[in-house]
Amino acid sequence: MQFRCLLALAVLLAGWCCSASAADDDLAPARAIHARVFTIDTHDDIDLDFATSAYMPADHAEAQVTLDGMQQGGLDAGFFIVYVGQAPRTPENYLKARADALAKFDAIHRMVALYPERMALATTAAEARQIHGQGKLVALIGIENGFAIGKELALLADFRRRGARYMTLVHNGHNDIGDSAQARQEFGDAGPSEHGGLSDYGRAVVDELNRVGILVDVSHVSKATMLQATRRSRVPVIASHSSVAGIFSHARNMDDEQLAALKENGGVIQIVAFASYLKQGGAATVADFADHIDYAVGKVGIGHVGISSDFGGGGGVVGWNQAAETLSVTVELLRRGYSEQDLDALWGGNVLRIMESAERFAEAAGVPQD
16 A cells, blocks of 8 residues: 555656656746847836835736746846826816826836846837846836827927837827727717827827837727828837737737738837737637737738737736746747747847837937937
């Protein structure tokens, strides 16, 4: 009896060891690649109490993205998001949106001040590479929802000085810039289109974003807004967190015409690990997420596709539900035959390229980017 128990225990241990080895065998090549490439997640939302005693970014227990988790998962950089929700367009709400935006800029700057040995803020692609080369995590800043500037175009130059590198023109609900992919009746939206795409003001916003060196972000916008903004922009645009309608039809996903326009512009779609954009019902997995990456790469090529999580804003799939699990995305892509060069482009190379394009345009327009 004792022998049989010991034998059973030995079999169980052998099985566990084999499983552990298999997992290690899968992770080892991914770890090696992450040691060599620069990995960037282009959309990580934050709360208003971010980088306070109530929410310490290093190890906040309920956060999907922490500094500890980034280092554990091999994620080198994140775009931390200055998000403001859409609201009825009143003077009071314009002021509140601006105040909320400034509070989140301050929170991101507070984070890097709290952990100077572990992280630094990059405002250019060159700074991002330099910080990464020093072995530190990299913080970048994106703005989600042009409602943050209200009707004050001059705020864009101020936001660029604070470190903003992209701005999502619209969120859920139309604003003064353009039409949203998801109209909101409670905010006074009478139907799916208010402006027929970009408004006149929206065209001026795209021009000013180009001038100051902030990327035009076409996630969340209607198809007409996306096509018009992409054709208007004189530098590549970014879709900071979108997926593809060719796999799953959703208002937030881009169809083949939009992907073609993005490629023609030179831009990048950052496929997002947001379960309800990836498949109908059920829990989406890393494999479902990779299906959208495969589709986009097949349509527009590896140079126009990237990776985002939307952690903190509803993102996350089984297998990649926190920064600490980032290696699982690379494991899945390696299984599908992506090379290290491909992964370098997907994980950060493409985003750095379009950041540099925006910087060159702004410098030529007389707006320093340092």
